[in-house]
Amino acid sequence: MRTVTLTKESTKDILENLLKRSPSSYGKYEMAVAQILDKVKQEKDQALFGYTKEFDKADITAENIKVTEEEIKEAYDQVDPSLLAVIRKALVNIRTYHEKQRQNSWFTSSENGTMLGQKVTPLYRVGVYVPGGKAVYPSSVLMNIVPAKVAGVPNIVMCTPPGRDGKVYPTTLVAAREAGADVIYKVGGAQAVAAMAFGTESIPKVDKIVGPGNIFVALAKKAVYGHVSIDSVAGPSEILVLADDTANPHYVAADLLSQAEHDEMASAILITTSTELAKKVQSEIEGYLKVLSRREIIEKSLENFGYILIAEDMDEAIEAANEIASEHLEIVTANAFEVMMKIRNAGAIFIGEYSSEPLGDYFAGPNHVLPTNGTAKFFSALSVDDFIKKSSIVYYSREALKEIHKDIVQFATAEQLTAHANSIAVRFEKEDEGDSL
Amino acid sequence: MRTVTLTKESTKDILENLLKRSPSSYGKYEMAVAQILDKVKQEKDQALFGYTKEFDKADITAENIKVTEEEIKEAYDQVDPSLLAVIRKALVNIRTYHEKQRQNSWFTSSENGTMLGQKVTPLYRVGVYVPGGKAVYPSSVLMNIVPAKVAGVPNIVMCTPPGRDGKVYPTTLVAAREAGADVIYKVGGAQAVAAMAFGTESIPKVDKIVGPGNIFVALAKKAVYGHVSIDSVAGPSEILVLADDTANPHYVAADLLSQAEHDEMASAILITTSTELAKKVQSEIEGYLKVLSRREIIEKSLENFGYILIAEDMDEAIEAANEIASEHLEIVTANAFEVMMKIRNAGAIFIGEYSSEPLGDYFAGPNHVLPTNGTAKFFSALSVDDFIKKSSIVYYSREALKEIHKDIVQFATAEQLTAHANSIAVRFEKEDEGDSL
Numbered sequence: 047m048r049t050v051t052l053t054k055e056s057t058k059d060i061l062e063n064l065l066k067r068s069p070s071s072y073g074k075y076e077m078a079v080a081q082i083l084d085k086v087k088q089e090k091d092q093a094l095f096g097y098t099k100e101f102d103k104a105d106i107t108a109e110n111i112k113v114t115e116e117e118i119k120e121a122y123d124q125v126d127p128s129l130l131a132v133i134r135k136a137l138v139n140i141r142t143y144h145e146k147q148r149q150n151s152w153f154t155s156s157e158n159g160t161m162l163g164q165k166v167t168p169l170y171r172v173g174v175y176v177p178g179g180k181a182v183y184p185s186s187v188l189m190n191i192v193p194a195k196v197a198g199v200p201n202i203v204m205c206t207p208p209g210r211d212g213k214v215y216p217t218t219l220v221a222a223r224e225a226g227a228d229v230i231y232k233v234g235g236a237q238a239v240a241a242m243a244f245g246t247e248s249i250p251k252v253d254k255i256v257g258p259g260n261i262f263v264a265l266a267k268k269a270v271y272g273h274v275s276i277d278s279v280a281g282p283s284e285i286l287v288l289a290d291d292t293a294n295p296h297y298v299a300a301d302l303l304s305q306a307e308h309d310e311m312a313s314a315i316l317i318t319t320s321t322e323l324a325k326k327v328q329s330e331i332e333g334y335l336k337v338l339s340r341r342e343i344i345e346k347s348l349e350n351f352g353y354i355l356i357a358e359d360m361d362e363a364i365e366a367a368n369e370i371a372s373e374h375l376e377i378v379t380a381n382a383f384e385v386m387m388k389i390r391n392a393g394a395i396f397i398g399e400y401s402s403e404p405l406g407d408y409f410a411g412p413n414h415v416l417p418t419n420g421t422a423k424f425f426s427a428l429s430v431d432d433f434i435k436k437s438s439i440v441y442y443s444r445e446a447l448k449e450i451h452k453d454i455v456q457f458a459t460a461e462q463l464t465a466h467a468n469s470i471a472v473r474f475e476k477e478d479e480g481d482s483l
Numbered sequence: 484m485r486t487v488t489l490t491k492e493s494t495k496d497i498l499e500n501l502l503k504r505s506p507s508s509y510g511k512y513e514m515a516v517a518q519i520l521d522k523v524k525q526e527k528d529q530a531l532f533g534y535t536k537e538f539d540k541a542d543i544t545a546e547n548i549k550v551t552e553e554e555i556k557e558a559y560d561q562v563d564p565s566l567l568a569v570i571r572k573a574l575v576n577i578r579t580y581h582e583k584q585r586q587n588s589w590f591t592s593s594e595n596g597t598m599l600g601q602k603v604t605p606l607y608r609v610g611v612y613v614p615g616g617k618a619v620y621p622s623s624v625l626m627n628i629v630p631a632k633v634a635g636v637p638n639i640v641m642c643t644p645p646g647r648d649g650k651v652y653p654t655t656l657v658a659a660r661e662a663g664a665d666v667i668y669k670v671g672g673a674q675a676v677a678a679m680a681f682g683t684e685s686i687p688k689v690d691k692i693v694g695p696g697n698i699f700v701a702l703a704k705k706a707v708y709g710h711v712s713i714d715s716v717a718g719p720s721e722i723l724v725l726a727d728d729t730a731n732p733h734y735v736a737a738d739l740l741s742q743a744e745h746d747e748m749a750s751a752i753l754i755t756t757s758t759e760l761a762k763k764v765q766s767e768i769e770g771y772l773k774v775l776s777r778r779e780i781i782e783k784s785l786e787n788f789g790y791i792l793i794a795e796d797m798d799e800a801i802e803a804a805n806e807i808a809s810e811h812l813e814i815v816t817a818n819a820f821e822v823m824m825k826i827r828n829a830g831a832i833f834i835g836e837y838s839s840e841p842l843g844d845y846f847a848g849p850n851h852v853l854p855t856n857g858t859a860k861f862f863s864a865l866s867v868d869d870f871i872k873k874s875s876i877v878y879y880s881r882e883a884l885k886e887i888h889k890d891i892v893q894f895a896t897a898e899q900l901t902a903h904a905n906s907i908a909v910r911f912e913k914e915d916e917g918d919s920l
Contacts, residue, residue, distance in 0.1 A: 126897075128893065129893065129894070129897050132890045132893050132894050132897075133894070135887075135890055136890070136894065143599055146589065146591065147601070152583065154583065160847075161834075162580055162847060162848055162849060164584070164866075165823070165826075165832065167827050167828070169860070169861055170827065170860065181898070181899065183898050184894075184897070185894065185898065217897070253860045253861040254861050272715075272716065272858070274861065275858075275861035275862065278709075279709065296909060297906070297909060297910060300902070300905055300906040300909045301906045303902040303905070303906070304900075304902045304903045304905070304906040306902070307900060307901070307902035307903070308900075334902075334905070338901055338902050338905065339899075339901045340900075340901060340902060344902065383878075386602070386876070389602075389874065390604050390607065391604070391607075391874075392874050393874065393875070394874060394875035394876075394877060395602065395874050395875065395876050395877065396877045396878075397598075397876070397877065397878040398878055398879075398880075399881075399910075400879050400880060400881045400883070400884040400910060401877050401878050401879045401884075402884070402906045402907055402910065403906065404891055404895055404900075404903040404904070404906050404907055405877060405879055405884065405891060405907065406875070406877050407895070407903060408890075408891050408894040408895060409887060409890060409891050409894065410597075410599060410877050410879065411599055412599060412875035412876075412877055413875065416875070417872075421709070421712075422872070422874070423606070423607065423690045423872075424606055424690040424691050424711065424712035424872055425712065425872060426872045426873040426874070427873065427874075427875050429601075429873070431868070435854075435859070435860075435861055435862060435863045436863040436864065436866070437826065437828075437829050437830065437831060437832050437859070437863070437864075438830070438831035438832065438843070438849035438850065438853075438864050439823070439831075439832050439834070439849075440831060440832065440833045440834065440838050440842065440843050440847050440849055441820075441833075441834040441835055441838050442835075442837050442838045442842055442847065443835075446837070447837040447838075447839070447842065450572075450846060453569045453572055453573070453845075453846060454841060454842060454845050454846050456565065456566065456569050457566070457569050457570070457573065457621075457622060457845040457846065458841055458844070458845065460563075460566050460569075460621070460654070461618070461619065461620050461621070461622065462618065462776075463741075463744060463745075463777075463841075464744070464775055464776045464777060465737070465740040465741045465743070465744035465771075465775050465777060465781065466741045466744070466841040466844060466845075467841070468737055468740070468741070468771065468775065469734070469737040469738045469740070469741040469839045469840065469841050470839055470841055470842065472733060472734060472737045473734060473836075473837060473839065
């Protein structure tokens with residue numbers, strides 16, 4: 047892990063290095079993904095069965111593509127009851143937090159007969175993608191399904207690739223059922239995204255597709271965007287710890303490593319005003335590395351995207367944090383709440399020395415699907431907002447329209463849109479007869 | 484304008500025909516746009532000056548790319564004072580409506596020391612694109628700038644192409660100043676989008692680009708999406724009128740034509756339970772066509788994308804309206820508010836016979852930047868929501884984390900993320916010593 051003095055230049059260099067991790071440089075797979083999308087669009091189910099045989103080595107048919115009640119029951123039998131209890135506790139917290147995000151339809155009205163407002167409607171059908179493979183993340187299943195459920199989405203469809211035995215990993219099924227998935231299909235990869243975007247005989251077309259996935263899944267989501275909605279395409283995980291000399295280096299180092307272990311592209315950055323802390327964190331990291339099971343991944347990600355930045359003062363440190371706009375930001379300083387008030391850009395902000403980042407990954411309630419790669423400057427965590435849309439509501443009485451109709455006619459005429467002007471004018475042509483509009 | 488009996492099949496055919504208007508079929512310009520983006524990224528200002536000479540035939544330099552206070556003063560002298568008065572009245576309505584959309588940061592807390600919430604922050608810098616050419620739409624300037632301003636965006640940058648004389652159309656400048664643009668640059672097309680996405684010597688990089696434009700602008704916005712945020716790529720305008728035998732055919736026809744005049748790709752659809760009304764609207768349209776100035780455009784758009792659909796009953800009509808998910812939906816029926824309650828998908832809903840669609844384009848207050856091409860199933864009108872982002876806030880005291888730390892360790896361990904588990908465990912290693920976690 048490099049230690050660098052924080053300057054405008056070093057911040058710029060770091061930002062450029064981090065942006066190398068952007069998924070936009072994966073163009074070479076685009077053609078393969080486009081072919082998969084096309085084939086599913088044309089051949090529907092048949093294409094899904096073929097790709098599942100080819101990529102997942104599993105025999106899927108119209109009869110077994112949908113996970114059955116029996117399979118879900120089996121899954122419950124296989125999951126450790128104490129893990130199920132933890133999942134249920136986490137679920138309560140996640141649901142409680144997301145319920146606070148619900149938005150109401152609203153209107154304003156006036157006595158001469160105008161009503162304006164917004165009607166909030168949940169999306170009708172949402173598709174949640176859940177990756178397969180050895181690494182199973184039930185937390186991710188909860189985080190993607192709960193906001194849709196809380197938003198009131200009546201149809202939540204999930205797709206996940208089967209193993210060679212044609213089965214879905216039991217923890218995934220249990221998490222999906224607990225969170226509220228309505229139906230689960232055994233199909234993965236770009237072909238699953240295509241199925242949810244266009245619809246097949248077995249899988250209905252959805253309005254929005256969310257959930258993490260490999261590069262094929264990410265490119266497929268990007269390709270179908272506009273035809274359906276998608277969540278933002280997530281990049282590698284990031285943590286930025288903002289710390290002064292009050293921070294505990296043993297904890298800071300552990301938290302940096304918690305994100306570095308995700309994958310070799312993950313980034314862990316400490317910005318501190320204390321050279322003393324910087325040294326201690328470096329040495330703590332070396333200590334942990336000897337015992338942590340994912341040592342190889344951690345070493346690679348720290349080498350490529352890990353930094354310890356020494357700042358002149360806290361204001362400079364905060365400014366750099368705002369520039370970097372990290373997915374996760376921990377504030378471990380004196381007056382941590384005051385520092386938080388100065389943070390403009392971060393996916394999630396963890397305040398104080400006991401708000402360790404993994405608390406947010408699993409348990410506290412806020413969503414762990416967060417903007418990465420500097421996009422916290424303009425994107426937000428996955429939330430209930432992602433599963434609703436708003437229709438404007440406009441009502442004007444005759445009296446109310448009459449009062450302003452000449453203004454509208456003048457505005458439309460200035461824009462040379464005469465049929466616009468006409469549609470207002472015809473409603474008052476009798477009383478305006480003889481007027482020069 | 485075709486008259487068709489409404490069935491599931493006819494609805495499907497119409498949807499397929501409307502989707503032909505999707506901008507996703509403009510792939511052939513993508514290469515040209517990619518070249519422009521690349522050149523601006525590399526050569527910055529020089530590329531802008533070159534393209535402006537090439538495409539707009541105007542000489543723009545570092546000295547005159549920014550609109551001066553003097554130019555704005557000149558513009559005010561040239562705009563009809565009565566039009567300015569109308570713009571100001573509209574602005575008050577638009578601002579008042581959008582102010583209702585403001586969202587608060589919020590938190591919940593518990594006495595054992597947990598605080599969870601969302602911190603709402605406006606985007607820092609937003610770019611608004613305004614098309615040039617003969618058609619000048621000051622209403623569009625207002626609709627794109629006001630929500631950003633109300634959201635609290637401190638830096639609103641506008642780009643618009645100059646005429647051959649190097650000037651911007653005066654109404655555009657006046658509308659921009661009235662709405663609250665902070666700085667205006669004379670550059671248009673894909674090159675303007677590139678400048679705002681990457682930054683040049685003259686034009687600062689922004690966080691989000693909004694505003695309508697031609698196919699080059701739309702493709703450029705799509706290409707930079709992810710690097711910055713964008714509004715949704717708008718398709719051709721649409722109106723759907725839902726009417727029964729209580730509707731006035733003279734008004735209904737005028738409203739259909741108000742959207743049909745936008746361009747040849749615009750779509751105007753009437754769904755009615757009354758064959759009598761259908762006939763009368765058809766004949767009214769023929770009457771209007773004789774007198775409206777944009778007759779040629781209207782005839783083409785009606786021929787290609789205009790429909791009168793006869794429904795069995797209102798429920799069937801409503802179901803088709805939800806399937807079509809029109810940008811603008813007028814409800815001109817008995818019990819119009821009750822019909823509104825059954826509408827799931829529409830960009831903006833106009834209720835009753837005096838809520839003519841152009842009222843919303845100019846004056847009532849709701850935004851006229853609306854989802855098109857069926858995307859009202861998952862997208863919303865441009866709003867204050869588009870110019871804020873939310874950071875999750877997580878605070879746990881030692882006591883609060885202690886209570887649940889073993890749950891998190893178990894969850895992380897089940898996901899084989901041992902460094903995640905470690906970061907929680909190290910905070911309680913003394914008291915847990917001897918425990919088997």
